[in-house]
Amino acid sequence: MRLPIYQVDAFTDHLFAGNPAAVVPIANEWPMDDVLQKIAIENNLSETAFFQNQGDIFELRWFTAEFEIDLCGHATLASAYVIYNHMGYEKDQIVFETMSGPLIVKRKGPLLQLDFPSRKPEIADMDQTLLKAFSIAPKAILKSRDWVLVYDNESEVRALKVNESLLRPEQFDKGGIVCTAKGDGVDFVSRFFFPGGSIFEDPVTGSSHCSLIPYWSEKLGKKEMIAYQLSERKGYLNCTDLGERVLIAGNAVTYLIGEITVV
Known part of the structure; x- marks a missing residue:
């Protein structure tokens, strides 16, 4: 099994700043969860995002090196950046289906804007x-x-x-x-x-x-x-x-493009 991988610095407009996230598009069948977890451990970043294009939406999951997590901002931003800048996606917004429900990312000039749930403390x-x-x-x-x-x-x-x-x-x-x-x-x-x-x-x-x-x-x-x-x-x-929702916008830049080989 060969999987493309991108590493993106999110919430910054230049390399070696912001928060690095690994992004792995899944073209065919989802790998087993333990494989996804092992890839995240191998990447050794705060989060690795995996997404699959399902037509009108993208299924999106996030893994730390320890476990799957319910919400991650910078890896969502990084995933949207990959979809727009490396996969030729042309629509004005991306809809992600996630553990936290549908999440929308829109292009706002040079920024990508995340529409996330509000979690008032x-x-x-x-x-x-x-x-x-x-x-x-x-x-x-x-x-x-x-x-x-x-x-x-x-x-x-x-x-x-x-x-x-x-x-x-x-x-x-x-x-x-x-x-x-x-x-x-x-x-x-x-x-x-x-x-x-x-x-x-x-x-x-x-x-x-x-x-x-x-x-x-x-x-x-x-x-x-x-x-x-x-x-x-x-x-x-x-x-x-926005009350029940919040908008979070930022830049992102590509650091690495590669391929994972899982034997």
Whole structure:
């Protein structure tokens, strides 16, 4: 079995920035799930996306190096980028069928815009294990799929140090921890940590913005915002709050084109 593979840097307009995702189109029958998981492990990126063209829609699945995940922003953006830029797709929008329901990606000038579900976080009890793991205590803790730690300012988020050994992966149910604050030159900033993952700090996390957008939209009184993820690779996201849905837009660039041979 031979499968094409693309590696795309998402939420950036230049190489070696943003969040790299592997994208594997499936032309014929889906491989067994354990094969998909092994490919994701071999790629050793935060996510590998697999999609299959089913006519009017594309079936899309995402795998970390540990398990299949229910929602991933940067790998969805990367998949749409491959469909538009390497497969000659000409329609104005792509409809993906996923574990999180139908997801639409549209071209908006040079950007690709994701239409994702809103996951507004709710106030949660202060988890002492969580607090001990971070060098600076947050002013608030919230929870949706991910834990959301809110800080006073961008400098605190930049300066955070995390003791990964204190965080138990089973506590997070395939989610992670997003640390966020009002931005200095943008509307809000964040960093994202994935306990137990092969990549502990994710470079740019689209899915976490399903929670960050409704939170900051309410706090800032704005529907349209610019977000900046403060990882080493860094990335910008154009964000819109639509109530039950959020829009997340960004650039992407191709890093690698190749082929997987599975014997």
